[in-house]
Amino acid sequence: xxxxxxxxxxxxxxxxxxxxxxxxxxxxxxxxxxxxxxxxxxxxxxxxxxxxxxxxxxxxxxxxxxxxxxxxxxxxxxxxxxxxxxxxxxxxxxxxxxxxxxxxxxxxxxxxxxxxxxxxxxxxxxxxxxxxxxxxxxxxxxxxxxxxxxxxxx
Amino acid sequence: xxxxxxxxxxxxxxxxxxxxxxxxxxxxxxxxxxxxxxxxxxxxxxxxxxxxxxxxxxxxxxxxxxxxxxxxxxxxxxxxxxxxxxxxxxxxxxxxxxxxxxxxxxxxxxxxxxxxxxxxxxxxxxxxxxxxxxxxxxxxxxxxxxxxxxxxxx
Amino acid sequence: xxxxxxxxxxxxxxxxxxxxxxxxxxxxxxxxxxxxxxxxxxxxxxxxxxxxxxxxxxxxxxxxxxxxxxxxxxxxxxxxxxxxxxxxxxxxxxxxxxxxxxxxxxxxxxxxxxxxxxxxxxxxxxxxxxxxxxxxxxxxxxxxxxxxxxxxxx
Numbered sequence: 476x477x478x479x480x481x482x483x484x485x486x487x488x489x490x491x492x493x494x495x496x497x498x499x500x501x502x503x504x505x506x507x508x509x510x511x512x513x514x515x516x517x518x519x520x521x522x523x524x525x526x527x528x529x530x531x532x533x534x535x536x537x538x539x540x541x542x543x544x545x546x547x548x549x550x551x552x553x554x555x556x557x558x559x560x561x562x563x564x565x566x567x568x569x570x571x572x573x574x575x576x577x578x579x580x581x582x583x584x585x586x587x588x589x590x591x592x593x594x595x596x597x598x599x600x601x602x603x604x605x606x607x608x609x610x611x612x613x614x615x616x617x618x619x620x621x622x623x624x625x626x627x628x629x
Numbered sequence: 630x631x632x633x634x635x636x637x638x639x640x641x642x643x644x645x646x647x648x649x650x651x652x653x654x655x656x657x658x659x660x661x662x663x664x665x666x667x668x669x670x671x672x673x674x675x676x677x678x679x680x681x682x683x684x685x686x687x688x689x690x691x692x693x694x695x696x697x698x699x700x701x702x703x704x705x706x707x708x709x710x711x712x713x714x715x716x717x718x719x720x721x722x723x724x725x726x727x728x729x730x731x732x733x734x735x736x737x738x739x740x741x742x743x744x745x746x747x748x749x750x751x752x753x754x755x756x757x758x759x760x761x762x763x764x765x766x767x768x769x770x771x772x773x774x775x776x777x778x779x780x781x782x783x
Numbered sequence: 784x785x786x787x788x789x790x791x792x793x794x795x796x797x798x799x800x801x802x803x804x805x806x807x808x809x810x811x812x813x814x815x816x817x818x819x820x821x822x823x824x825x826x827x828x829x830x831x832x833x834x835x836x837x838x839x840x841x842x843x844x845x846x847x848x849x850x851x852x853x854x855x856x857x858x859x860x861x862x863x864x865x866x867x868x869x870x871x872x873x874x875x876x877x878x879x880x881x882x883x884x885x886x887x888x889x890x891x892x893x894x895x896x897x898x899x900x901x902x903x904x905x906x907x908x909x910x911x912x913x914x915x916x917x918x919x920x921x922x923x924x925x926x927x928x929x930x931x932x933x934x935x936x937x
Contacts, residue, residue, distance in 0.1 A: 498738060499745045500760040504722045506781050507665070509814070511723045514761030528732075530921075566811045569819045573763045578836075579924040588806045606808040607822030607931040608817045609881045610921030613684075613764030617735040623761040627814050648921075652896045653903045654914040656901075658876045660817070660935050665877045668915030729918045767918030771889040777915040 495518030504626025576610030684734025732763030838888025884918030
C-alpha cells in the first residue's frame with residue numbers, strides 16, 4: 476500500500492470510481508507531469524450531494540462538505556493520472572473553487588476550506604496550494620460547489 | 630496545406646482575423662510551448678453573436694453555437710501562436726467555459742459542448758481536454774459565453 | 784536596488800507585506816519557475832478597499848483602482864516567490880479577473896484594466912499577459928474585485 480493510500484485509509488476515505496465526463500472532454504490532461512483536472516462536482520455514489528446555492532438552500536457546513544467531496548473526486552481522477560500510485564504526486568499547485576452563491580453570500584472561503592483542508596490532510600506540506608475562490612451565479616446540474624485542480628506528478 | 634488546415638476546410642470553417650484585445654493585455658502568451666490564450670467572446674465578423682443570458686434571452690442551442698464561435702476565435706489566436714502552422718499543436722490541455730446564466734439555469738455543460746465538440750472535431754484525440762464550466766453573473770459587453778484555453782505546442 | 788524595484792519607486796508604489804491566507808492554502812506555488820498566485824483581494828493596509836458590486840454600490844473608477852490594488856498584492860506575493868528580487872520575473876503569463884457584478888453590468892474589461900495597465904507599467908513588454916475577465920455573483924468578504932496570476936520566473 477502506498478503512503479498516500481495508507482493516509483487515505485487512516486482518514487477513512489475510499490476513493491470512488493472516478494466520475495466520467497458526460498461530453499467530449501476528459502477528466503484530466505497530463506503535460507510533462509503537469510496534470511490539469513476538470514472541474515469536479517460533489518458527486519457521491521453517482522448522486523449530487525448538494526444542489527442549490529450558498530446563502531439560500533445550502534448552509535456553510537453543507538457547502539464545506541460538498542467541497543470536500545469535490546476534492547475526493549479530484550483525488551480519484553488524480554490517482555488514474557498517476558496510474559494508481561498517488562505517491563507520484565509532488566505538489567498540489569492550484570485549486571479553483573466555484574461556489575454557487577446567492578448575491579449577498581460572502582463566506583466562500585469557509586466553504587472552500589472543505590477542499591483545502593483535505594488536500595493538506597492527505598498530502599501534508601506538498602498539499603499546500605495556491606487557490607482562487609469565487610461565488611458564481613449557477614453551476615452545472617445545479618451543484619452547490621465545483622472544484623478544479625492543477626497538480627504536479629513525477 | 631497543413632493537416633489541421635485541411636480538417637478545418639473539411640468542416641467548412643474559415644478562421645477569422647484573430648480579434649485584438651482592447652486593452653493592455655495580449656491575445657496569448659507562450660511559455661516553453663505552453664500557450665495560454667485570453668478569454669474569447671463569440672465575436673463573428675467583428676460583432677457579438679449572442680448578447681444576454683442563458684436561461685433568459687438565450688436558449689441552449691444559441692449558446693452552444695456561441696461557444697463554438699469562441700473556440701473558433703481561440704483557434705485563430707492559436708494559429709498565430711504557432712506562426713501559422715496548427716500542426717504544431719500537441720494538445721488541448723484545458724478549456725474554461727464561462728456561461729452568463731440566469732440564477733436557475735443549470736445546463737452550462739450542454740452549452741460548453743459547442744466548444745468541446747469542435748476541439749475534438751478539429752484535433753481528434755489530442756483535442757480531448759480537461760475543462761471547467763461555470764455559470765457567471767455577467768460577461769464583458771454582455772456576451773452570453775466566454776471561453777479561455779491552455780494549449781501545448783512544439 | 785533592482786530594476787523593477789526602481790520602477791515601482793518611480794510609480795510611487797510601496798509593496799505591502801504580502802497578505803496571508805486565512806486557511807490551509809498558501810499565497811503561491813512554484814513549479815519549475817511557473818508561479819501560481821492565489822486570488823488576491825483589494826486589501827490596503829489590511830482593509831478591503833472596495834466592498835460591493837460593480838453596477839450597484841461600486842462605480843467603474845473605484846473598481847479599476849480596486850483591480851490595481853489586487854495587482855499590487857499579487858506583486859507583493861510574487862516578490863516573495865522571487866526571494867525578494869523581482870528582476871527574476873521573465874513573464875506575466877496570465878491574469879484572471881473576477882469582478883463582482885450586478886446582473887446587468889457589462890464593463891468588466893474596463894475595471895480589469897486597472898490590473899493590466901499596472902502590470903505593463905511595472906514590467907514593460909514582459910508584463911503583457913493573457914487574461915480572462917468575468918463578472919461573478921459574489922466574492923469572499925464581499926470584495927468588489929479579485930485577481931489571480933500566473934508568472935514565469937528564473
